Each structure stands twice: as C-alpha cells, then as structure tokens.
Amino acid sequence: MHAILKQALDYSAILLTLKYVLNHEAVFQAIADPTRRRIVERLTRGPASVSELAKPLGISLAAVVQHLQLLESSGLVRTEKVGRVRSCQLDPAGLRTAEEWLHRQRTTWERRLDRLGDELADEKGKP
Amino acid sequence: MHAILKQALDYSAILLTLKYVLNHEAVFQAIADPTRRRIVERLTRGPASVSELAKPLGISLAAVVQHLQLLESSGLVRTEKVGRVRSCQLDPAGLRTAEEWLHRQRTTWERRLDRLGDELADEKGKP
Numbered sequence: 001m002h003a004i005l006k007q008a009l010d011y012s013a014i015l016l017t018l019k020y021v022l023n024h025e026a027v028f029q030a031i032a033d034p035t036r037r038r039i040v041e042r043l044t045r046g047p048a049s050v051s052e053l054a055k056p057l058g059i060s061l062a063a064v065v066q067h068l069q070l071l072e073s074s075g076l077v078r079t080e081k082v083g084r085v086r087s088c089q090l091d092p093a094g095l096r097t098a099e100e101w102l103h104r105q106r107t108t109w110e111r112r113l114d115r116l117g118d119e120l121a122d123e124k125g126k127p
Numbered sequence: 128m129h130a131i132l133k134q135a136l137d138y139s140a141i142l143l144t145l146k147y148v149l150n151h152e153a154v155f156q157a158i159a160d161p162t163r164r165r166i167v168e169r170l171t172r173g174p175a176s177v178s179e180l181a182k183p184l185g186i187s188l189a190a191v192v193q194h195l196q197l198l199e200s201s202g203l204v205r206t207e208k209v210g211r212v213r214s215c216q217l218d219p220a221g222l223r224t225a226e227e228w229l230h231r232q233r234t235t236w237e238r239r240l241d242r243l244g245d246e247l248a249d250e251k252g253k254p
Binding site: 028029032034043044045099104105110 | 152156158159164167168170171172173217219222223226228229232233237239
C-alpha cells in the first residue's frame with residue numbers, strides 16, 4: 001500500500017512539473033503573436049465577447065476564435081458561454097508564469113553583476 | 128529653422144516609438160523559442176562563448192549563431208569578439224521590456240477586479 005501511494009505521489013509530481021513546463025511554453029507561444037497581445041491588452045479593461053474582440057482588430061470571428069483557443073490552452077484567458085454569447089476574460093495566472101520566468105532570469109544576472117562588483121572592490125582594497 | 132527643428136524632433140520621436148514597438152515585438156519572438164530560452168537561462172550564470180553555449184544544447188555552432196543573431200537584434204543579448212572567440216552576455220534591458228509589458232497587463236486587470244470588489248461592497252452597504 002505504502003509503495004503504491006509513493007508511486008502515485010511521484011506520478012502526480014511528474015504530471016505537475018510537466019503541466020508547469022507545458023504551460024510556460026504555451027504562454028510564451030501565445031504572447032509571441034501581436035494580435036494575441038492586442039487581445040490580452042483589450043481584456044485588461046474587462047471581459048468581452050468574441051465579436052467585441054474582433055471589431056477593433058478588423059479580423060474575422062473565426063480568426064479570433066482560433067487565437068482564443070491558443071490563449072485559453074495557455075492559461076492566459078478563460079472563456080465561458082453565457083446564453084448564446086461566449087464571454088472572455090483574462091486569467092492573471094498565465095501572465096504571472098511568464099513574468100516570473102523573465103524576472104528570475106533578469107535578477108539572477110543582476111545579482112551576479114553585483115557580486116562581481118563587490119569582488120572587484122574587495123580586490124582594490126587589498127594591500 | 129524653427130519648423131525644420133520641430134520636424135526633426137517629430138521624426139526622432141516617431142523613430143523612438145517605432146524602435147520600442149519593434150524591440151518589444153522582437154523580444155517576445157525571441158523568447159517564444161525553447162532553445163533561445165535555454166541560452167538566456169545559461170547566460171544568467173555568466174558570459175559564454177558560442178561553443179560553450181552549443182555544447183549542453185547538443186546543436187551545431189551555426190544553429191547557435193542563428194539563435195544569437197535573433198537574441199542580439201531583440202536586445203536580450205550582447206556579443207563581442209575577443210580575439211578569435213565571440214563572447215556572449217545577457218543584456219537585462221530586453222528582459223525588462225517584456226517583463227514590464229506582462230506586469231502592466233496583469234496589474235491593470237487586477238486593479239480592475241479590486242475596483243469591482245469595492246463597488247460591490249459599497250452596494251451591499253447601502254440601505
């Protein structure tokens with residue numbers, strides 16, 4: 001029983017890691033496209049229907065639906081059918097994932113530069 | 128003379144805006160690729176030569192050079208030829224550009240949700 005439980009836990013840990021990596025990948029793919037970034041920018045001002053999203057972009061409803069599928073599978077956007085209208089809203093979790101990756105890279109590098117600066121200053125102080 | 132100066136200033140403002148938009152675009156394109164993200168992750172630990180970057184990735188030097196060109200034009204990486212070796216290092220400015228865009232979208236949306244929450248609470252408090 002104990003071994004089975006351990007195996008199940010290991011398995012779910014692998015699944016979670018995989019989900020994180022895939023989500024990570026999907027978010028960067030999603031925001032690499034300028035039309036999808038404009039959809040995200042529009043949704044920061046509040047939920048919108050598919051046709052409300054299509055209008056200012058000057059693209060077809062079918063094209064918006066395709067972009068939305070990618071945004072939804074990446075975790076950046078949630079959509080919900082209310083009656084006959086599909087309402088779309090932002091899911092900040094996806095944005096946070098990408099933001100955290102960028103932040104981690106930048107701060108790791110900046111901390112390294114700071115350490116180098118300190119070491120150089122120490123060297124200078126030596127007799 | 129005054130009109131010419133004004134025109135020159137307008138022109139440089141347009142160029143600056145264009146440069147910002149293009150850079151923005153290029154950074155998101157650059158980090159959409161998993162190999163380029165691995166190069167960025169490697170460079171947070173310190174500068175590296177092209178062959179040092181190629182080794183753990185298991186790809187050719189030519190492929191790394193192509194990725195580096197994209198990373199360099201997006202402002203994420205700077206490269207410099209020292210003797211016969213090309214040294215690559217991270218430029219945090221590019222990372223910051225992408226991070227700021229994501230942060231702006233997320234906080235705009237979260238502030239909107241907070242406002243909605245306050246409005247709902249006010250409504251509840253009314254007689």
